[in-house]
Amino acid sequence: MRPVNSAFKLSGSTVIPASGKIGAPGxxxxxxxxxxxxxxxxxxxGGNMAWALDxxxxxxxxxxxxxxDMGEISEPATRKLVRxxxxxxxxxxxxxxxxxxxxxxxxxxxxxxLEIVADEVQGSVPVIAHVGxxxxxxxxxxxxxxxxAGADAVSSVAPFYYKHGQEQVRGxxxxxxxxxxxxxxxxxxxxxxxxQSTVRFYEELSKENNIVGVKFTSKDTFExxxxxxxxxxxxxxxxxxxxxxxxxxxxxxxxxxGSTYNIMPELFxxxxxxxxxxxLDEARVLQAKANRVIAELVNYDFIAFxxxxxxxxxxxxxxxxxxxxxxxxxxxxxIRLFAERIDYLETFMTR
Numbered sequence: 001m002r003p004v005n006s007a008f009k010l011s012g013s014t015v016i017p018a019s020g021k022i023g024a025p026g027x028x029x030x031x032x033x034x035x036x037x038x039x040x041x042x043x044x045x046g047g048n049m050a051w052a053l054d055x056x057x058x059x060x061x062x063x064x065x066x067x068x069d070m071g072e073i074s075e076p077a078t079r080k081l082v083r084x085x086x087x088x089x090x091x092x093x094x095x096x097x098x099x100x101x102x103x104x105x106x107x108x109x110x111x112x113x114l115e116i117v118a119d120e121v122q123g124s125v126p127v128i129a130h131v132g133x134x135x136x137x138x139x140x141x142x143x144x145x146x147x148x149a150g151a152d153a154v155s156s157v158a159p160f161y162y163k164h165g166q167e168q169v170r171g172x173x174x175x176x177x178x179x180x181x182x183x184x185x186x187x188x189x190x191x192x193x194x195x196q197s198t199v200r201f202y203e204e205l206s207k208e209n210n211i212v213g214v215k216f217t218s219k220d221t222f223e224x225x226x227x228x229x230x231x232x233x234x235x236x237x238x239x240x241x242x243x244x245x246x247x248x249x250x251x252x253x254x255x256x257x258g259s260t261y262n263i264m265p266e267l268f269x270x271x272x273x274x275x276x277x278x279x280l281d282e283a284r285v286l287q288a289k290a291n292r293v294i295a296e297l298v299n300y301d302f303i304a305f306x307x308x309x310x311x312x313x314x315x316x317x318x319x320x321x322x323x324x325x326x327x328x329x330x331x332x333x334x335i336r337l338f339a340e341r342i343d344y345l346e347t348f349m350t351r
Contacts (some may be wrong), residue, residue: 018040028033053212055126056185056236057254058091058137059268061261062099062167064306065113067318072107074318077115080264081315088265092126093117093216097187097316099259099303102130104321107138111145118150128257132156132187136172140179147180155185157216160193164175166201172219177210184210185236199226206231216240221247228252242268243294246287249275259302263309264290267344289344296338299327308344 015079024183061083066077066138096102096110114129121127129151131142139156146154156176158169158320175182186205190196205211211271214231216224228237228251239248239256245268248256261268271286297305303320304327310317312335326336339345 008078010247011312021234023089040078041115050295052307053183053236054211055233056092056128056238058256059261059265060092060094060126060255060257061085061090061265062094062097062257062259063117064098064100064262064303064310064317065100065105066316067321071243071318072319073113075104075114077315077317078113079120081116081310081317082234084315085262085265086121086124089259090092090125090265092152093121094257095130097130097132097155097257098189099179099262099306099336100130101131101303101324104186104324107142110142114146114149123150126152128155128185130157130187131157133174133209134159134161135275136175138231139172139176143176143179143182143184143242146184151182153183153212154180154187155187157187157189158193166197166206169197170201170205173205173211174208177208182210184236185213185215186211187215187217188238189215191218191333201232202227203230206235212236213238213254216248216253217243221251222255224248225251230258243287243291245271245290246283257305260290260294260297263306263313264293264344293342300331300335305335308332309339312336312339312345 016263064081066074068074069075069083076079086095086149094100095114096105100113102110106305110129112114113129118127127150129142129146131139131146131154133139133142136159143154154176156173158164159172173186186202188197188202202214211249213225214235215238216227219241221244231237239245239253239260242256242258242260243260245256250270255272256268258268267286267290271283271290274280274283274286301320301324303324307317307320308327
């Protein structure tokens with residue numbers, strides 16, 4: 001096992017700054033509630049090189065990227081949002097994916113955003129950097145940076161727009177996986193990429209050392225169950241659709257990466273906890289509550305909707321970047337009225 005960076009020391013299984021200081025408010029509370037924490041090194045037990053994967057689990061928000069009034073990434077707002085979600089006891093962050101508008105940002109912006117989040121998190125929860133792009137070279141560049149910047153894993157959608165065969169997609173993922181000493185979680189989102197990879201495809205990739213999991217963003221629970229069975233228990237499979245979280249957990253997902261975890265973190269953290277405790281009736285009630293909000297969200301652009309809810313909750317994250325549709329004043333009013341009727345949204349709203 002390679003030595004831990006001298007800037008850190010181990011406390012049990014927890015990595016904390018050697019100074020003993022925590023960079024973000026709320027992390028001490030978080031650590032008290034999460035007894036098992038995360039090392040950046042690898043488990044070489046049994047002579048086989050393998051990543052220590054037990055840290056990749058639970059409720060992981062696909063983090064919204066906060067912008068300032070000029071449409072640039074806002075460091076203060078980013079730190080505030082991260083602290084807020086840590087205090088709600090989320091289990092990690094997924095950066096620059098669909099919710100994070102990674103495809104509307106330059107590579108340098110994505111790199112800077114990761115640096116800000118990693119600095120704020122200070123190793124308390126895993127940070128997964130989405131590095132997907134149309135070209136392999138950009139993915140490799142972002143992957144190498146992620147490994148240097150302190151990400152715990154990278155993730156990528158399949159290459160899109162141009163039509164690629166499965167061998168080309170496989171080669172793309174292998175190039176990313178081999179670019180740096182960091183695990184890769186594939187982002188399966190056929191509705192957006194148009195790439196429908198098979199269970200057999202993922203089974204073969206799961207044998208690669210650095211490819212450790214899949215973010216499965218599809219409502220096909222039959223395919224999800226088949227994938228889980230084919231890839232085995234050590235392959236980390238995350239539920240993607242927030243409205244199907246309980247179903248995903250029921251078939252064996254280790255956790256979930258989702259968009260609405262930005263605006264309802266406590267609800268989803270509690271849902272996950274109830275499932276772990278075997279309290280399925282209570283978990284179903286929480287899923288129904290979440291789905292009431294999601295049913296309203298689909299009437300708007302989901303990114304614009306979530307940004308507006310965060311604003312109502314006192315966390316200003318700016319407007320989404322064009323060409324994402326902006327909300328009208330009437331839509332903002334309707335969202336506020338809806339939020340005021342939903343007690344688990346209204347609780348956090350400012351007046």
